[in-house]
Amino acid sequence: MNAVSDHTGASPRLDEPPFIVPLCAVFRKHLKADGQKFTAERARVLDTVIRMERVFEAEDLLDELRRRRMRVSKATIYRTLKLLQDAGIIEPVLFDQKQTHYQLAYGQPPRDQMICVETGRVIEITVPEIIDVRDRIAARHGWSPVGHRLQIFAVSPEAADEPSEEG
C-alpha cells in the first residue's frame, strides 16, 4: 500500500524563499515569549524546513539535514517540529499514514489537497469558495471559524488514461 507516496521524500528548494527572514524572526519571537532559546539546532531545522518543497515528515528532515552535513538528533527534530507547529510556521497535513506529515503554513493561504486515488499523486489546490462555505456553516451553528482542511479524492488524467491494473 502506497496510496500517498509520491509526495513524501520531499526534495529541497533550490531558490532561497523570500520569507526565510521573517520566519526566523517569528520563531525567535515565539520562543522568547515562552522563555525558550533559539539554538543552532533549531535554526538548522527551521532552515531545512523552509527548503522543503512539499509535504514532509520527520524522516525527510533527518535525511535532508544529513545531506547538508548538519547534525541534529532525531529527538531534537521531533521536539522542534512541535515548537514550529506551536509557532504556526508549519502545520500537520493528514493522510492515511501513520507518520505525521507537515507543510509550511506561515503566510500561506490555506493549502488544500487533491489526491489521486489511483496513483497517490497529491497536488495542492486553493479553493477560495471554501472560506465562504465554512463561514456560513460555522455561523449556522453559532461557532466562530478559525480554519479548515479540505482533501478532494479524484482520479487524475494520467490514471484515467491508463488501463486499470485491477479488474
Added chain:
Amino acid sequence: MNAVSDHTGASPRLDEPPFIVPLCAVFRKHLKADGQKFTAERARVLDTVIRMERVFEAEDLLDELRRRRMRVSKATIYRTLKLLQDAGIIEPVLFDQKQTHYQLAYGQPPRDQMICVETGRVIEITVPEIIDVRDRIAARHGWSPVGHRLQIFAVSPEAADEPSEEG
C-alpha cells in the same frame, strides 16, 4: 494535549439501526468475492461497529466488545477493521492523533466535521455545497472527483463564553 478527545470513547447506540441487515450482506458479499470467510468474530466486530455512535478507534471497539462479553482479540479487530474499510463500510477520519479513527461510511452522506479548537468537541456536519465546489475544482484540473474530506476548525459557543485559560 487532548485537542480532540471528547469524541473518542464512543458510546454505543441503543436503538437497532435499520441498516444492520444490508450491512451484514454487504460485508458477506465482499468477503465471498475475495474467497474470504464470514466468521463469528467478524460478525461481532461488524455488529459493534454499527452500534458505535460516533467516531471510534480500535481501542474503543475492544472496550465495547468486552463490555458486551464478546471476545475478539486485538489482532482480529485490526484485521477486521481493514476488511470493513475495503468493503466501504467504514472509513478513516483523520485527526491530529496517532491512532486511526473510523466512522460508518456505508450509505451515509459524506460526513464532515467541525472541531472546536478550544475544547476539542467534534460535531458532524453535512455541507452539500462542497460537492459542487469539489466537482468544479476537479473539472478545472481535468480530474474525476470520487470523494472528499472537510474539517472546519472553529471556536464553539461554550468555549467562546468561558474565559480563556491561557493568557
Added chain:
DNA sequence: CTTGGTGCAAACATTTTGCAGCACA
C-alpha cells in the same frame, strides 16, 4: 477436508522521555 481465520506474543515503526553534560541569554 481444505483453505483461511484466530489468539497469542513477539516484532515493528514512530514518537516520547529520562538523564547527564552542554550552551545560549
Added chain:
DNA sequence: TGTGCTGCAAAATGTTTGCACCAAG
C-alpha cells in the same frame, strides 16, 4: 551563571505478523 537544550538510548504507543491450532464453506 542558571535555565533550558542536546544527544543518546530506553520506554511508550499503536499496529502488524509468525505460528500452531481451529473452524467455515
